[in-house]
Amino acid sequence: MSSMESAPLPLQPSEADDIIQGVLTENKSKFKTPNQIGFYRRQKLLLPGQSLYHAQLDTFKIDDEGASLRIIHQDTNVPYQLQVIALKGGIVRLKIKEFSPLKSRYEVSDVLIKETATERFSVSKQESDNVVLDYQNGLYKLHIAAYPFSVTVTQDEKALLGINSQGLLYFESGVSSPPGSVATVGDIDAPQDSSKEEFGLWKEEFGDFLDRSLTSVGLDFSLHGFEHVYGIPEHADTHRLQDCGDSEVYRLYNLDVFGYSVCNKMGIYGSVPLLLAHKPSHTCGIFWLNSSETMVETHYKASLQTELSQAAPVTRKKKAVPMVDVRWMSESGIVDVFLLLGPAPQDVFNQYAQLTGTQAFPPRFSLGYHQCRWNYEDEADVEAVDSGFDEHHIPYDVIWLDIEHTDGKRYFTWDPVKFSDPLQMQKKLQEKKRKLVVISDPHIKVDPNYSLYAEAKEKGFFVKDRNGEDFVGTCWPGSSSYLDFTKPAVRDWYSSQFALDAYKGSTDALFVWNDMNEPSVFESPEMTMPKYVVHHQSWEHRDVHNLYGFYQQMSTSEGLIRRSGGQERPFVLTRSFFAGSQRYGAVWTGDNKAEWQYLKISIPMLLSLSVAGISFCGADVGGFVGDPEPELLVRWYQAGSFQPFFRAHAIRDSKRREPWLFGEGNTLLIKKAIEERYTLLPYLYLLFYRAHVSAELVMRPFWVEFPKNPETFGVESQYMLGSALMVAPVLVPGVSFLDVLFPGPGELWYNFRNYKCIKGQRKQKVGVTLDEIPVYQRGGSIIPMHTAVGKSTGWMEETPYKLYVALNSKGSASGELYVDDGHSFKYQHDRMFIYRHFTFQKNVLSCKSAENTGHFSRECILKKVLVMGLKKMPSEVNIISPGKEKTQVTFTYSHKLGLLTMESLSLDASADWEIHIVSS
Known part of the structure; x- marks a missing residue:
């Protein structure tokens, strides 16, 4: 064996701690620069x-x-x-x-x-x-x-x-x-x-x-008339891809980069080789299907093209036309x-x-708030944190357990002292309609007495070295072998490990987090698997590297579906990903830091993931590494509550940061942000349904919603949640005003809290306090929301609804409501869902069945309707339902705001009806 193929000896505890400390130390020399990469140099x-x-x-x-x-x-x-x-x-x-x-x-x-x-x-x-x-x-x-x-x-x-x-x-x-x-x-x-x-x-x-x-292979593309390109996540960089100049290049190579640097083109945890180009008249994309290490260069320039002069058709003139040259190298x-x-x-x-494929349709609980840290210490700690949310009346849905919950970093096991009765722990969570997520990494501790390792070794399920022996690297447990997820038999076997009779101490309230699956290999080149190791069908790791995490998440997702007999939707979070990972669950941006610049960079990172097909994405609220100052933590909660995946997470040596630990004032602000998330769940759930069936983005850059408006093409400090809500998070400390772009000529925007109207298209200074971030509803939209919040999403299945109707300049609006059981595949197999379409036209709000609706019985009571932008005070408001007598509605009207409020309604949102607004 050469030095590069030597298997590490078993580690003593002190040695393992030293290695772990080294891993958790930011060290740029662990990773190659472009000029250290042979195929790129060639x-x-x-x-x-x-x-x-x-x-x-x-x-x-x-x-x-x-x-x-x-x-x-x-x-x-x-x-x-x-x-x-x-x-x-x-x-x-x-x-x-x-x-x-x-x-x-x-x-x-x-x-x-x-x-x-x-x-x-x-x-x-x-x-x-x-x-x-x-x-x-x-x-x-x-x-x-x-x-x-x-x-x-x-x-x-x-x-x-x-x-x-x-x-x-x-x-x-x-x-x-x-x-x-x-x-x-x-x-x-x-x-x-x-x-x-x-x-x-x-x-x-x-x-x-x-x-x-x-x-290696490579090819260049020239995009004529374009000067904005996006995509190719994952990089901690701007949403619009930058000109690479002579010495820079975007790297797509999945790596475990602890505390990654911002404004950097190096590859981090995942990669999607999809680049999108946009100009007012056209959008196109380049999808480079290659799973080996890939470098992408982007260069902005102008080309001279000859065109006829309008003044004298017989003469010609040169016109500078923008162009982007893109070079792919794998x-x-x-x-x-x-x-x-x-x-x-x-x-x-x-x-x-x-x-x-489209984004997997997640179970509804996973759209709630998630509480995580490395690590909740034991069952008593889990119970105390869970009770803390109830004591402070803060809703949450999921508590997470990191690697320390296992028996010596052996996945699919429990620490026999700290988590001696995991079934009882999960039962207590289930009684509160909450869930548990546990970590399951791809490295398996080398231990003949560990049944998972012994069985995988016997079956030949580990990645091999050049000599045909199991590759052994170092990760959290010390010496570890790595499951070869590229092999179908391995994926099938791994999926079977999630069965309740196989995963002792698990219940159907347990869901899964795949981490370290770049894969991370300590004391190895760039802390990942050497490229020469051998996978299924004798392919070298260099060929499949960027697919490794994709395959683990695929196998985990299938395991949770199989656990339920094919009835229940899974929830799986992965750190490493590739094109198509959206079919299997959620993604997050990895080991960020508790610093303002990481909050700021999280917005373009999530936008880049979104346009590359991964709608279920988020960043660790508060920052994983370090201790956030209270203002930063509050601002991160406020931003995170309007993003697809909403989880707080912290490293093991950070101070505890449950929402109630930062003083009463900050607790109330964090609670307000979380509660606002829960009132928005009907709208969020609709967006994820649309993402699943129609590939629509949940979190959207401005250029997607306003494709003909060049002023929006470079905006990445604001974003759209669906097509109806515009979010402008506060990304720097100590501000009292924010410059907000209200896009779209002729668009109307309504303050989501005080209902004041602003006309686009223009920039405007907006006053901000620590209480909230600016959020605006787009004129022409109708948003369904809950009237109240519960302890978790499970307590809110029959919580009444309210509609926010924001009229456009033509006095019309539209929106939808989608409801199903929130957890099964019955929406798909048996068409068990409610799908309603709301329209407001000519002073009539109507509720009708949306196209291709299903059948499902669920109480959907509409209690309140707000109509923003109504120019005249009504003389009366009436409800007209098929086969029923006209009913008059009590209302209030604000002349100053043009706001009509109808409360104490009791309308069935799953039935047809109309509300007629009569003006004298």
Whole structure:
């Protein structure tokens, strides 16, 4: 064994503590800089210019499955197969791979949900040097040029997207020198040029570790007319991707980065290789399906295009048109890319969901407030915290247990002293209609007496080293082996461990948190699994690295569904993720810090996750590392209460920070923020239903809701919750005013607390106090809310409703209410749900069945209606229901606010009715 393959010896407790302390120390030298990454250094030697790849158009073929042709590298003469596939729904797929690879290349599986139906291209032009394919009845054309090879996608004869227009197609095929020089095919581990070896092109050294790889691929894209691109999470950086200049690059490589730095392009816990480009007239996306380490460069520039002068049609002038060049570079695999052609933002979200699935519909309890820390000490501590919420009349739904709840960091076990009766502990929580979440990491303690380890070892379920032995690394338990979740049999077995008879001490009130699943391996290069270790079907870890956490969450989610006999929706939180992870649960932004800059950066981080398909996302409220000052904690609760996943979490050496520990005044402010979350649950639940069935975002950047308004394209300190609520969190200390953008010409915005109206589009200084953050309801929307809060969501199933009706400039509004049992799949299998549509037009508020409604019996009593923006005081208000006599309603009206308030109603929101507002 080389030094890089030596298995660590079992650790003594003091040694383990030293390692853990090292892990919890921020140290940038643990992680590579871009220039320490071999394949990136090699690809950067290829500069923009004329491509060395030519298309052999005499090999062009077309059929119902798509078009294909051969590409050849003019120096190496290595041939490649290009496939261009037209998918229904506005998606074009391009695949490039070798005809006869020296070694098989990994192609990502399990991320795409199904084979999407194809369309047939029509050929509108075919010559010796170019072919033009028509897509979607000629709306888009694909121009394939031969010398050099490139593809240009046009819409209405205008360039939209160029592929290999910079000549940066790159494909290492076992050649022993970089593209651009005379190369020979040979042993990739025996480079011919020793000077290049020393330069680090053919081997990669990092600390004591040595690695070799010569299988990287790359391709460039030019986005014409665009100057805003987004996506490719996860980075602690701005929502709009920055220009990478000469020395920066976005890295997609899942890493356990404790206390990560903000405004940084390095990869952290997860990765979604989806980039979106937006301009007022068009939105499109590039989905790069590759699970190996990937680098992405973005460059903003302007290209000169010739156009006719309106004054003199016979003359021409040059016009500067913005453009973004995007370069993708991956360590291994093939080129497999999907062009999502839009043209609207929601079209792109639909196209991506068509490929990778929509957000899983979560159980309702998981939208409540979660209380977590590393670690609640024992059962008495759990009971005391749980009781503390009741004593202070603060609602919450879930308490969490970190690694210390286990027997010596052995997952699926309980500490026999601190958690000696987990069933009774969970029973007490269930009696209060609350849940428990416990952690389950992918590393398994090397211990022959640990049944989970013994069984997995016997079955050969661990990742292997190069010698075929179980890979052993170091993590929380000390020496650990790692389950190979890429193997279907391992996932099936792991899922079975969540059965109640297998997971002793568990109940159906227990849900799961997957952490450390990048995977995190202490004392290993970049604290993750070495790239040379071997997975199912002999694939190296380098090929599947970014999929590891995706597969664990998939297996965990399936285990919880199986535990219930397929009846109950799971809840699984994961730290590591990939494209498609939205199908299995929630994601959070990892080990942030209790500092203002981390609250501020959390907004663009969550927006980037959202546009990449992961709607169920959040950041640890208060910051995981350190001790937040009270003002920061209050502001974080206020922001978090209007975000999809709402959890407070803290590191083990931080001060306790349950909501009532910061003085009576701060307790009341935190309580107010949490209670506001619970009153909003009907609206939030509707948003998650829409995310699940229609790929609509829960948390939205402004550019999604106002796609034709350039002023909104760079906004990332404000966001939309659905289409109806605009949130402007306070992100810096000690402020009494906030500059708030009210977007949309002609839009009306109503203060969510005092109902005052502001007209967009403009920026305005808004006064703020510590009591609350600015939240505004958009004119034209109707929001369903609860009239009161309970101890948890379980106590609120039949809590009455109220409607906030915010009229637009035309005096109309619309909204919806979705209700089901909150936990099962009956909404899906048996159509057991209530789905209502509210409209306000011509002074009539109507409640009708929404399209494709189901059947479900649940008391849905509407007690209160507020109508904002009503210009005249009514003379009377009447309720008209089918088969019933007209009923007059008592109301109040504020001339100053244009606010109509109807209280003490008793309307069935699951039935049809109308409220007629009569003006004299």
